[in-house]
Amino acid sequence: xxxxxxxxxxxxxxxxxxxxxxxxxxxxxxxMLDPLxxxxxxxxxxxxxxxxxxxxxxxxxxxxxxxxDTRTNEIAESWDRVTAP
Amino acid sequence: MRLPARxxxxxxxxxxxxxxxDGKQVEAYAGDTIGSALYADGRRIxxxxxxxxxxxxxxxxxxxxxxxxxxxxxxxxxxxxxxxxEGGEVVRSQTISxxxxxxxxxxxxxxxxxxxxxxxYYRLGIRPKVAWPHIERMLRRMTGLGRxxxxxxxxxxxxxxxxxxxxxxxxxxxxxxxxxARHAAEGKGVILVDERAExxxxxxxxxxxxxxxxxxxxxxxxxxxxxADGLLYRVRAxxxxxxxxxxxxxxxxxxxxxxxxxxxxxxxxxxxxxSIRPGVRAVVLAADEAADQAAELxxxxxxxxxxxxDLRAARQPRVKASAKRGVLAAVEIDGRKIACxxxxxxxxxxxxxxxxAQSGAxxxxxxxxxxxxxxxxxxxxxxxxxxxxxxxxxxxTPEGAGRRAFVCPCEDVxxxxxxxxxGEGFEDxxxxxxxxxxxxxxxxxxxxxxxxxxxxxxxxxxxxxxxGTTTARPPWQPTPLGDVGGRRLNPGKRTAxxxxxxxxxxxxxxxxxxxxxxxxxxxxxxxxxxxxxxxLMDVSTLGKxxxxxxxxxxxxxxxxxxxxxxxxIDRVRYGIFNTESGRIIxxxxxxxxxxxxxxxxxxxxxxxxxxxxxxxxxAERELRVDIVNVSxxxxxxxxxxxxxxxxxxxxxDVDVTGEAFKFLDVRQGPVAGMPALLxxxxxxxxxxxEIHFPSASAExxxxxxxxxxxxxxxxxxxxxxxxxxxxxxxxxxxGIDTDSETxxxxxxxxxxIAWDKGEFIGNEALGRINERGADRALVGFVADALPxxxxxILVGGEVGGRVTSARxxxxxxxxxxxxxxxxxxxxxxxxxxxxxxxxxxGAAKVHIGAFYDPDGERMRG
Numbered sequence: 001x002x003x004x005x006x007x008x009x010x011x012x013x014x015x016x017x018x019x020x021x022x023x024x025x026x027x028x029x030x031x032m033l034d035p036l037x038x039x040x041x042x043x044x045x046x047x048x049x050x051x052x053x054x055x056x057x058x059x060x061x062x063x064x065x066x067x068x069d070t071r072t073n074e075i076a077e078s079w080d081r082v083t084a085p
Numbered sequence: 086m087r088l089p090a091r092x093x094x095x096x097x098x099x100x101x102x103x104x105x106x107d108g109k110q111v112e113a114y115a116g117d118t119i120g121s122a123l124y125a126d127g128r129r130i131x132x133x134x135x136x137x138x139x140x141x142x143x144x145x146x147x148x149x150x151x152x153x154x155x156x157x158x159x160x161x162x163x164x165x166x167x168x169x170x171e172g173g174e175v176v177r178s179q180t181i182s183x184x185x186x187x188x189x190x191x192x193x194x195x196x197x198x199x200x201x202x203x204x205x206y207y208r209l210g211i212r213p214k215v216a217w218p219h220i221e222r223m224l225r226r227m228t229g230l231g232r233x234x235x236x237x238x239x240x241x242x243x244x245x246x247x248x249x250x251x252x253x254x255x256x257x258x259x260x261x262x263x264x265x266a267r268h269a270a271e272g273k274g275v276i277l278v279d280e281r282a283e284x285x286x287x288x289x290x291x292x293x294x295x296x297x298x299x300x301x302x303x304x305x306x307x308x309x310x311x312x313a314d315g316l317l318y319r320v321r322a323x324x325x326x327x328x329x330x331x332x333x334x335x336x337x338x339x340x341x342x343x344x345x346x347x348x349x350x351x352x353x354x355x356x357x358x359x360s361i362r363p364g365v366r367a368v369v370l371a372a373d374e375a376a377d378q379a380a381e382l383x384x385x386x387x388x389x390x391x392x393x394x395d396l397r398a399a400r401q402p403r404v405k406a407s408a409k410r411g412v413l414a415a416v417e418i419d420g421r422k423i424a425c426x427x428x429x430x431x432x433x434x435x436x437x438x439x440x441x442a443q444s445g446a447x448x449x450x451x452x453x454x455x456x457x458x459x460x461x462x463x464x465x466x467x468x469x470x471x472x473x474x475x476x477x478x479x480x481x482t483p484e485g486a487g488r489r490a491f492v493c494p495c496e497d498v499x500x501x502x503x504x505x506x507x508g509e510g511f512e513d514x515x516x517x518x519x520x521x522x523x524x525x526x527x528x529x530x531x532x533x534x535x536x537x538x539x540x541x542x543x544x545x546x547x548x549x550x551x552x553g554t555t556t557a558r559p560p561w562q563p564t565p566l567g568d569v570g571g572r573r574l575n576p577g578k579r580t581a582x583x584x585x586x587x588x589x590x591x592x593x594x595x596x597x598x599x600x601x602x603x604x605x606x607x608x609x610x611x612x613x614x615x616x617x618x619x620x621l622m623d624v625s626t627l628g629k630x631x632x633x634x635x636x637x638x639x640x641x642x643x644x645x646x647x648x649x650x651x652x653x654i655d656r657v658r659y660g661i662f663n664t665e666s667g668r669i670i671x672x673x674x675x676x677x678x679x680x681x682x683x684x685x686x687x688x689x690x691x692x693x694x695x696x697x698x699x700x701x702x703x704a705e706r707e708l709r710v711d712i713v714n715v716s717x718x719x720x721x722x723x724x725x726x727x728x729x730x731x732x733x734x735x736x737x738d739v740d741v742t743g744e745a746f747k748f749l750d751v752r753q754g755p756v757a758g759m760p761a762l763l764x765x766x767x768x769x770x771x772x773x774x775e776i777h778f779p780s781a782s783a784e785x786x787x788x789x790x791x792x793x794x795x796x797x798x799x800x801x802x803x804x805x806x807x808x809x810x811x812x813x814x815x816x817x818x819x820g821i822d823t824d825s826e827t828x829x830x831x832x833x834x835x836x837x838i839a840w841d842k843g844e845f846i847g848n849e850a851l852g853r854i855n856e857r858g859a860d861r862a863l864v865g866f867v868a869d870a871l872p873x874x875x876x877x878i879l880v881g882g883e884v885g886g887r888v889t890s891a892r893x894x895x896x897x898x899x900x901x902x903x904x905x906x907x908x909x910x911x912x913x914x915x916x917x918x919x920x921x922x923x924x925x926x927g928a929a930k931v932h933i934g935a936f937y938d939p940d941g942e943r944m945r946g
Contacts, residue, residue, distance in 0.1 A: 003306040004306050004321075040665055040666045041666070053701070055697050055700070057697070061700070073305055082705050
């Protein structure tokens with residue numbers, strides 16, 4: 001985990017400056033539990049691109065959204081927002 | 086033996102240095118390494134091997150092998166062939182049980198073969214079980230490299246320096262230097278790093294040279310930790326040029342590890358850099374040009390080259406080296422014995438591709454050249470020179486090379502051991518590696534990787550390409566953990582009143598990142614003062630968030646489970662902060678200071694997560710709310726005790742009478758002349774005020790309150806008094822009395838929840854738990870013995886919960902505490918037992934409500 005994150009406000013910064021805030025978007029419909037429990041306790045474990053929230057804790061103190069490939073840590077895009085674009 | 090001065094030598098004969106080796110003084114020149122000076126001094130045995138305690142000596146002289154590991158100034162396992170002599174070092178031999186020349190543990194080598202085959206320690210002493218601790222202790226003493234001693238070397242931790250650079254070139258050989266110069270000429274910032282000390286004086290215009298320094302690995306984002314002279318550089322490069330060259334591979338034959346058996350590059354370095362005659366009578370087994378040149382160099386140095394055998398010829402000779410007193414004395418070639426003290430031998434050169442592989446490049450086996458070479462480099466990584474495979478080739482790995490033909494000298498693994506491992510079923514290369522520990526020693530595969538893959542490929546019959554290679558991982562060179570970990574950082578926080586507490590004789594305690602006074606000498610007296618007189622406590626550690634904006638009210642109703650919209654201006658209310666799953670993560674107060682302005686306090690450790698969650702909530706809903714974290718800007722004190730009102734009246738013109746300033750009222754006004762926010766709350770159970778004011782005036786306000794309280798016997802309060810006093814009231818401390826699963830419903834706070842106000846954080850989950858009913862309850866208890874925090878409670882002999890807080894009450898003398906019990910036990914007087922350990926039990930019963938002043942008359946009065 002030493003990749004760089006392109007903060008929409010601060011530019012490229014090392015990942016340890018940021019706090020991970022979880023992935024957002026398409027949770028598949030629950031198969032084991034009700035939607036609330038699925039939502040709270042079952043995160044997708046995507047091998048590939050996903051939207052995720054990060055908080056720039058040691059920087060602008062803003063939430064942002066990234067599209068990151070979990071296999072390569074390549075970040076395709078970042079946005080100054082908190083919901084999936 | 087030192088030669089007369091030569092052109093291009095790295096030593097400066099006008100400057101001498103001395104160090105001691107095993108107590109004996111050794112002379113060196115500036116430019117020498119500890120290893121070269123010892124070799125020049127006539128030393129041939131440098132260390133003993135890991136398992137068999139075989140003598141070992143300089144073999145590569147380039148920091149690749151483990152032939153020269155020594156302890157330097159207490160630091161174990163230093164490759165002394167690349168450690169420059171500074172002067173004054175205390176160097177000791179390691180991995181010996183006698184002396185370097187005579188080591189009684191050598192017996193393991195002579196008898197060990199059948200007794201201690203590869204992996205023997207997985208089988209030996211497993212049964213009977215009682216034997217294992219003894220056998221383990223014995224094995225530990227017998228094996229391992231060096232010893233971590235006491236003192237400064239053990240404590241040593243290096244600084245970390247972050248560097249950003251256009252181009253990082255790794256390897257200062259010819260190709261590396263060219264690449265560095267080329268990029269510098271283009272105006273790029275360039276760092277050139279090399280492990281070898283002789284490049285310390287290298288100067289290329291526009292290039293920063295770090296030597297000796299080791300690039301330990303290539304991490305994602307092109308981050309390269311470079312370890313150099315007690316510093317760890319974290320180099321973030323836009324581009325990395327790998328010029329790590331190729332490494333002489335050992336030739337496999339019986340006795341290939343003896344001191345006196347040396348690679349061609351070692352000859353180049355001994356003669357070329359340090360002007361040392363490597364030996365008197367030499368035999369050269371030449372697999373490549375480097376060996377031919379080594380033979381030439383030896384002649385120049387006055388060594389008698391008895392015979393040069395070209396291994397590139399079709400038929401490989403049978404070679405066996407033998408020793409006298411631990412050092413090479415003769416070599417037998419196809420049964421013909423030649424006396425010699427130097428045997429220059431290598432199987433050729435294998436590209437040092439490890440850093441490239443770490444960066445994501447592929448590695449393929451070139452059967453024609455007999456090497457693994459990198460291909461498919463990733464973007465931003467360039468390879469230059471022989472690391473690409475240019476000019477590199479390695480002879481075939483012979484079969485049945487001999488009982489003591491070491492594939493992996495670091496770990497004493499022979500070709501036979503690898504065959505045996507495959508026979509035992511360890512056929513996968515990664516598994517075989519872990520079982521035999523081949524490539525896992527101090528050379529990190531530099532010398533043993535290729536031969537071990539080939540030996541395994543042959544034993545499994547699958548071929549090198551199909552077998553593949555093990556994953557290349559950092560570090561590329563052994564590095565002290567203290568240097569990787571860096572200097573111990575103590576991110577401790579101190580309040581603005583820290584020095585005041587120090588002068589008052591505080592004993593400190595860590596609470597999260599904060600250093601807080603635990604007590605000022607007598608916690609019992611502090612507790613008594615609050616009940617009978619007055620006490621003053623620094624609560625500046627509280628998180629403080631200033632929340633304002635048109636949507637502030639709706640926002641707070643959304644993030645807290647209780648109703649905030651009914652909170653009037655100049656009033657304060659307790660609040661719990663939950664996760665979406667309804668679990669308590671923090672608590673604090675909400676203070677309404679204006680129509681659209683609030684101050685929210687959080688616990689000392691909770692402010693960051695609350696702040697981040699607040700910002701997320703606001704952003705998700707696009708609320709018009711602004712939040713300023715004023716935790717550091719404001720300091721705060723808590724003034725508690727029956728005399729608190731009288732003390733406060735002396736330092737403020739705010740009307741503090743009971744009628745004008747009621748419980749949970751908030752006032753703004755000067756305290757000791759400074760602007761302040763005052764609120765009446767009662768966490769400690771007595772009449773109490775919490776006062777917030779600018780941190781710049783913290784000492785002034787504190788001193789004024791202490792002076793005003795002097796006649797009432799005011800005392801400063803520490804964390805211990807706080808914990809004891811709030812326990813009397815049954816007030817929870819988040820993090821002590823709560824865990825990651827605690828809900829408000831378990832803590833008797835269910836009535837606080839405003840179910841009908843619509844969405845708030847955790848409402849769905851809490852609603853669900855409320856329907857189902859909580860499984861456990863956090864209750865007060867009284868007991869006949871004082872349990873530790875965490876003590877198990879027993880219900881009907883079974884564990885049914887645990888104690889979270891317990892103290893002996895200063896008021897009643899009883900043991901009081903908080904504990905989780907099964908929900909059906911949450912009734913006044915319900916009995917349970919405490920498991921006090923060693924079979925002892927204590928009797929306890931549930932107490933509902935506060936232990937002290939249950940109706941709250943003292944704090945409201």
